[in-house]
Amino acid sequence: xxxxxxxxxxxxxxxxxxxxxxxxxxxxxxxPWWFALPAVVVFAGFFLLPNLLNFYxxxxxxxxxxxxxAFTGLDNFRTIADDGSLLRAIRTTLLYALLAALFQxxxxxxxxxxxxxxxxxxxxxxxxxxxxxLISALATGYVFRALLDQDGAVNSVLGTDIxxxxxxxxxxxxxxxxxxxxxxxxxxxxxxxxxxxxxxxMLEAARMDGAGPWRTFWSVRWPMLAPAVTFNVTTALIGSxxxxxxxxxxxxxxxxxxxxxxxIYMFRIFGQGLYAQASAMSLILFLVVVAVAIPLVVGxxxxxxxx
Amino acid sequence: MTATxxxxxxxxxxxxxxxxxxxxxxxxxxxxxxxxxxxIKPNLDLPRHWQPGGNYADAVSQGExxxxxxxxxxxxxxxxxxxxxxxxxxxxxxxxxKSKLVSAAYALCISGLLLPPAVITIVMELRxxxxxxxxxxxxxxxxxxxxxxxxxxxxxxxxxxxxxxxEAARIDGASPQxxxxxxxxxxxxxxxxxxxxxxxLYAWSDIFYAFFVxxxxxxxxxxxxLYQVASAQLYLNNWHLxxxxxxxxxxxxxxxxxxxQRKIVSGITSGAVK
Numbered sequence: 001x002x003x004x005x006x007x008x009x010x011x012x013x014x015x016x017x018x019x020x021x022x023x024x025x026x027x028x029x030x031x032p033w034w035f036a037l038p039a040v041v042v043f044a045g046f047f048l049l050p051n052l053l054n055f056y057x058x059x060x061x062x063x064x065x066x067x068x069x070a071f072t073g074l075d076n077f078r079t080i081a082d083d084g085s086l087l088r089a090i091r092t093t094l095l096y097a098l099l100a101a102l103f104q105x106x107x108x109x110x111x112x113x114x115x116x117x118x119x120x121x122x123x124x125x126x127x128x129x130x131x132x133x134l135i136s137a138l139a140t141g142y143v144f145r146a147l148l149d150q151d152g153a154v155n156s157v158l159g160t161d162i163x164x165x166x167x168x169x170x171x172x173x174x175x176x177x178x179x180x181x182x183x184x185x186x187x188x189x190x191x192x193x194x195x196x197x198x199x200x201x202m203l204e205a206a207r208m209d210g211a212g213p214w215r216t217f218w219s220v221r222w223p224m225l226a227p228a229v230t231f232n233v234t235t236a237l238i239g240s241x242x243x244x245x246x247x248x249x250x251x252x253x254x255x256x257x258x259x260x261x262x263x264i265y266m267f268r269i270f271g272q273g274l275y276a277q278a279s280a281m282s283l284i285l286f287l288v289v290v291a292v293a294i295p296l297v298v299g300x301x302x303x304x305x306x307x
Numbered sequence: 308m309t310a311t312x313x314x315x316x317x318x319x320x321x322x323x324x325x326x327x328x329x330x331x332x333x334x335x336x337x338x339x340x341x342x343x344x345x346x347i348k349p350n351l352d353l354p355r356h357w358q359p360g361g362n363y364a365d366a367v368s369q370g371e372x373x374x375x376x377x378x379x380x381x382x383x384x385x386x387x388x389x390x391x392x393x394x395x396x397x398x399x400x401x402x403x404x405k406s407k408l409v410s411a412a413y414a415l416c417i418s419g420l421l422l423p424p425a426v427i428t429i430v431m432e433l434r435x436x437x438x439x440x441x442x443x444x445x446x447x448x449x450x451x452x453x454x455x456x457x458x459x460x461x462x463x464x465x466x467x468x469x470x471x472x473x474e475a476a477r478i479d480g481a482s483p484q485x486x487x488x489x490x491x492x493x494x495x496x497x498x499x500x501x502x503x504x505x506x507x508l509y510a511w512s513d514i515f516y517a518f519f520v521x522x523x524x525x526x527x528x529x530x531x532x533l534y535q536v537a538s539a540q541l542y543l544n545n546w547h548l549x550x551x552x553x554x555x556x557x558x559x560x561x562x563x564x565x566x567x568q569r570k571i572v573s574g575i576t577s578g579a580v581k
Contacts, residue, residue: 031403032483039397039454040412046451047419050432054425114320128324134560136512138530139553142537143331146349146546153334156350242423244515279427286423293421
């Protein structure tokens with residue numbers, strides 16, 4: 001996605017159309033705007049508008065306890081800052097995104113390298129590793145809760161009594177591992193596509209020059225994978241900041257709020273009827289995503305060009 | 308290629324698949340066939356007493372599975388169709404026309420790939436429009452949310468289609484509508500498959516937005532029902548029902564994937580990574 005955003009900006013200026021009377025520019029005749037209009041209207045109405053409204057409602061007292069909505073300034077932000085949930089949510093969400101992106105991409109890349117050649121064996125196992133993508137995140141969460149509960153399957157197999165989902169330090173890591181597990185198949189597919197795009201004679205040339213598998217990987221394939229890395233890291237990092245289902249199903253934000261990411265907080269507070277406060281958190285999430293996404297996209301894009 | 312790699316790789320692949328994917332799926336399968344007493348502590352043992360039929364029947368009756376299934380279909384199918392048709396129309400214009408305004412509209416329309424939907428204020432807006440707790444409201448929200456994905460994939464794809472194909476039809480006197488329906492849409496088939504799967508996958512699994520827009524009750528979708536069943540689990544210890552539900556909920560997606568498998572891969576290849 002990153003590359004297209006930048007690429008469109010660099011396109012040459014529009015073909016000069018004769019500014020004559022009575023003649024529409026060719027593009028308007030052949031590719032009329034109204035083909036794009038319904039999509040633009042729906043997107044603007046149900047995606048952009050709510051995000052704009054989200055710059056207003058956090059500054060009100062909107063809740064299920066008042067009939068009317070009044071402007072209250074920064075009260076909501078003060079509340080979530082004072083009770084510690086603001087900084088905790090930011091920290092937890094960023095850590096979650098970082099670890100989830102790391103695991104998802106690590107697993108995906110290893111799988112892609114293992115299953116690179118187009119054999120029947122590999123095609124079968126690609127489908128097997130893609131299965132978790134098809135299972136809903138909520139269901140994934142329940143599966144792993146059954147596996148990792150103190151009474152669960154893993155402890156019974158290992159003969160241990162480890163509270164996998166009960167540690168205020170390590171549970172976040174466990175949950176991000178589950179997130180990585182669920183999405184590794186998609187990362188694998190995109191890395192496979194990237195690997196397929198590497199010209200064969202380039203690898204041939206590296207081999208002729210006496211490069212071993214490691215050398216070939218670091219000097220030829222890894223740099224050539226840059227667009228796939230850009231796509232995967234961006235979607236994983238940004239996507240996992242919007243996480244909800246896996247966390248809700250495994251820990252519901254616990255223990256002691258140690259896995260309470262933004263969306264879990266919003267879900268909980270909205271359920272209590274404190275809409276404006278939830279909306280304040282939603283605005284913070286928006287700002288955090290923007291703050292992460294812009295440098296990330298620009299940076300990865302630049303990296304692609306220098307490699 | 309060394310011999311260890313030659314034999315080690317397949318062995319490693321099988322081992323990884325068995326541990327990482329086989330074990331969780333096995334747990335789901337055996338637990339969904341156990342009676343409640345055996346399923347209280349989920350483990351990997353085979354059921355001593357098999358009762359898959361009873362569990363699935365219970366999941367259907369207690370979990371309102373049929374209603375959930377219908378509710379899911381009623382919001383997911385229209386959303387997917389709208390996302391595809393509206394997305395294709397927009398992508399066609401965005402890919403073919405070149406001006407600052409088009410670039411700006413395109414950038415705005417794919418901003419949804421990065422920006423999080425403002426779920427709380429969506430509720431406020433839907434209430435004012437009278438669409439809160441309704442299927443049309445849910446469809447509008449899903450369509451708005453996933454249009455970015457389809458526009459992004461399709462625009463990249465159309466840019467790679469030679470313009471000459473359209474020009475030839477134009478010379479034969481075809482109108483833009485005709486060119487769009489008869490030439491552009493059929494050519495988009497691989498990327499339509501990809502977008503269908505991606506959007507179906509997201510919308511079929513979604514619980515977060517469904518919770519805010521639909522809530523529980525009459526119009527609850529399958530994931531919302533699963534959440535209800537699993538929340539009751541705290542008091543009822545019904546892992547056997549939870550996993551029967553998980554199986555039934557996952558099967559349609561697996562089926563869709565198996566049908567469209569080959570196209571998905573080619574669609575991702577051409578749309579996302581160039």
